[in-house]
Amino acid sequence: MYNSKLYVEKELQYQDKVAGLYRKELKDLPEGKLSVNMVKGKPYYFRLLNGKKTYLGNGDNEVVQALQKRYFLEESLKRMECNQILLDQLAKGYCEADVQDLILQAPKAYRQMPLDSFHLSETDFSGWGSSSYERNLKYPENLVHRTLKGDFVRSKSEAIISNLLFTKEIEYRYEELITIHGKSISPDFRIAVKSENRIKLLEHFGMIGNPNYLEDAMWKIKFYLENGLKPWEDVIFTFEDIHGNINTQLIDEILESFCR
Template sequence: MTQLVQQVLDRRKELDEKTSAIRRKLQTYPDGKLICTRNGRYIKWYHSDGRIQTYIPKKKREYAEQLAEKKYWTLRLNELVREQKATEAYLRHYEVELLSSTADPSELFLTDSPASGELLTGIQSDNSQTIQEWLNSPYQQNEKYPEQLIHKTAGGIYVRSKSESLIALLLHMHGIPFRYECELQLGEIAVYPDFTIMHPKTEKIYYWEHFGLIDDSSYVRSAMAKQQNYIANGIIPTIQLITTYETKANPLDTETVEKTIERYFK
């Protein structure tokens, strides 16, 4: 058993405990959910039972706070459950048998509206506001060949290969914020790097391209042209551009991904 697999097993056990604790916590909150609206600089809170919205006056702020916290913990639980499933898939990929375990999740970023977030005074995120906003902002993704997006990742997105799934999982486990196939304009050409990453400490942007068919000469020519395009636009391999490679005989492994993450982001 590799050190990484043992870490995943240990962290998966922690995740079982965390999801159980959150489920118990959710039982203590009132029914329904919070709806926030903004009119200029004024914010109004409403309780919704799924059919009717009832205004919550400012004097009942504590009630609104409970509903906001309920929303936060519900989102967090959903994230942990998704990562649990992804971790199980990862362990199955490496043929590790589990009896009882779970993985420690990466940080859940607040995905509710700023109006709801204003009520979460007791909950802090380890990541900067810049990173949270970057993660929560919509972006243009690659729309070509959607039928190839068949591998589900820890964050709930779909990628095109097992190697990309491995990269996404380990980025997620290390708390490295990323976007998948986010549009990047290089001169007049739009490209879609496999991963666009914001450094969790410096907030600088990096791009990670994984080249998975290095046995194929036509693929190699295309990969070289892609790298030359990056260089022509000031994105230099080993500096802002991270590259990994594999062949059929030498597939991408966890050690390579771990060392790459350590080199650039730790």
């Protein structure tokens, strides 16, 4: 079973690191807060410090920009500190529901229970993702990003998704060649969803700001829909924005919701 405590501890470490960087940055920023008067749609800024109000001019003023940065760093820190308290509580209070641990801690009358009794699904996906399968081997020179599982994938975003699946102990196969209604295709991921006792596909679309890439992405989505695959039920789609930015937290929530 996936141990959420590991993910929580890693997130806590990440937020500790970022919060430390923010606090360091704040030391070099001026003290005070901003107020603004709008005159005919143009902002005029004032600095509030120790009960005094000092005129700073418009938004081109370096002090204005520094105080704006201070505000966002301080507000971010407030949220991080709240998150850190909650994450720390979760990490300390988390109880792993591992079968072996349960058996070891159980009364003697329950310690001889066969492990098969805990297999609730008809299909055993254990090791499915690591077993032999036919992969798409086109353009092997693009397989440059190594994942925690040991695979090589084509993009950093696919590496992120692979690593999220791996740390969640969700079995998956990368770019497996399959046939859908006579057409050979290799989805980015085939994922074993234990709760539904089935396989789902996941396609990640990264360079949607590129017209040629977007055209290929739309063809793929259209292909799945025309062949009866239903979004989220049969195939999951994840995207980056037109600038190539990926929302890792959103993808993590999608995997939790549809791939467990």
